[in-house]
Amino acid sequence: MTIQTVDPRALRDAFGAFPTGVTVVTACDGDGNPIGFTANSFTSVSLNPPLLLVCLAKTSRNFATMTGAQHFAINVLSETQKDVSNTFARPVEDRFAAVEWAKGSAGCPIFSNVAAWFECAMEEVIEAGDHVILMGRIEAFDNSGRNGLGYARGGYFTPTLASKAVSAASEGNIELAAVVERRGEVLLLGDDVLSLPSIDAHDGNPTETLEKYLEALTGLKVSIGFLYSVYEGKSDGKQHIVYHAVAGDGEPAGGRFVKPDALAAAKFKTSSTADIVNRFAMESSIGNFGVYFGDETGGTVHPIPAKGAKA
Numbered sequence: 009m010t011i012q013t014v015d016p017r018a019l020r021d022a023f024g025a026f027p028t029g030v031t032v033v034t035a036c037d038g039d040g041n042p043i044g045f046t047a048n049s050f051t052s053v054s055l056n057p058p059l060l061l062v063c064l065a066k067t068s069r070n071f072a073t074m075t076g077a078q079h080f081a082i083n084v085l086s087e088t089q090k091d092v093s094n095t096f097a098r099p100v101e102d103r104f105a106a107v108e109w110a111k112g113s114a115g116c117p118i119f120s121n122v123a124a125w126f127e128c129a130m131e132e133v134i135e136a137g138d139h140v141i142l143m144g145r146i147e148a149f150d151n152s153g154r155n156g157l158g159y160a161r162g163g164y165f166t167p168t169l170a171s172k173a174v175s176a177a178s179e180g181n182i183e184l185a186a187v188v189e190r191r192g193e194v195l196l197l198g199d200d201v202l203s204l205p206s207i208d209a210h211d212g213n214p215t216e217t218l219e220k221y222l223e224a225l226t227g228l229k230v231s232i233g234f235l236y237s238v239y240e241g242k243s244d245g246k247q248h249i250v251y252h253a254v255a256g257d258g259e260p261a262g263g264r265f266v267k268p269d270a271l272a273a274a275k276f277k278t279s280s281t282a283d284i285v286n287r288f289a290m291e292s293s294i295g296n297f298g299v300y301f302g303d304e305t306g307g308t309v310h311p312i313p314a315k316g317a318k319a
Contacts, residue, residue, distance in 0.1 A: 081116035229256035
C-alpha cells in the first residue's frame with residue numbers, strides 16, 4: 009500500500025503494535041554528572057564486532073550531551089522496574105536519586121537489578137529524520153537472568169504475568185473477556201444489565217481467540233493490548249482472564265460504546281464486571297493502569313502505567 013500522507017499519531021500507534029523491551033540509556037555530561045532517558049528503540053546489531061544501536065529524538069533535552077559522549081550504557085529494565093522507566097521518561101529533576109546505580113568501567117551509570125546492561129564506546133552517530141541513531145561498540149556487559157520489562161500499544165506488560173494467563177488458558181474452564189476501549193469509551197453488552205464481551209477459551213492462543221471473537225461481534229478492527237485482570241470466579245468456578253483492547257472506528261454491530269463516568273447507576277451482570285469497569289474508569293482518568301490478580305472478593309493490583317516508554 010502506497011501512503012501519500014502520513015498521520016504521525018496513527019504511525020506512532022502502528023509502530024506500537026510491535027512489542028519491545030524497555031531500556032534506560034545513560035551517560036555522563038562534561039562535568040561528570042549522570043544523565044539518562046527511557047527508550048524502547050533499542051536493538052542488537054552485530055556479534056562480530058559487538059554492536060548495538062538506540063534511537064534518540066533530536067528534541068530530547070539530552071541530545072547535545074548524548075551525541076557528544078564518548079561512551080554510553082544501555083540498562084535493560086527488569087519487569088519490576090516500571091517505576092524506573094517512568095522516572096526517566098519524565099522531566100524529573102534528580103532522576104538518579106530514585107534508582108540504585110554505580111559507574112561502569114567507562115564511567116557510565118549502570119543500574120542495579122536490571123535484566124542486562126551494556127556499556128559501549130560511541131561508534132557512530134547517524135542522521136535519521138527527526139532522530140539520530142547512536143551506534144555503540146560494546147566494551148562490557150552483564151546478563152542477570154531476570155525477565156525484561158515489555159512495552160506494546162502504549163502499555164507495559166511483564167512476561168511472567170502474561171505467561172500465567174496463557175498457562176491458565178490451557179487448563180480449561182477459562183473465560184476470556186476484554187475491556188474494549190475507543191477514545192475513552194468502553195464497549196458493553198446488554199441494555200438493562202451490562203456485561204463485558206466474553207467467550208469461553210478453547211485450545212490455541214487466548215489473545216488470538218479473543219481478538220477473532222471481538223472482531224466478529226463488533227465488525228470492527230480490534231487490537232488486543234495488555235493483560236488487565238486475572239481472577240478466580242468462585243460463583244461460576246471459572247478462571248477469568250481480561251485483556252485491554254482498542255477498537256477501530258465505526259458503529260459496532262454488537263454492543264455499544266459508553267463513557268465510564270456515565271455508569272454510576274448502571275446495573276452489571278456481576279460484581280466483578282462492575283469492579284473492572286469502575287477500576288478502568290479511575291485508572292483512565294489518571295493514565296496509570298494495573299493488572300489485577302485474585303478472586304471475586306479480593307486480590308492485588310500490580311501497577312502497570314499506560315504511558316512512559318518513549319523512543
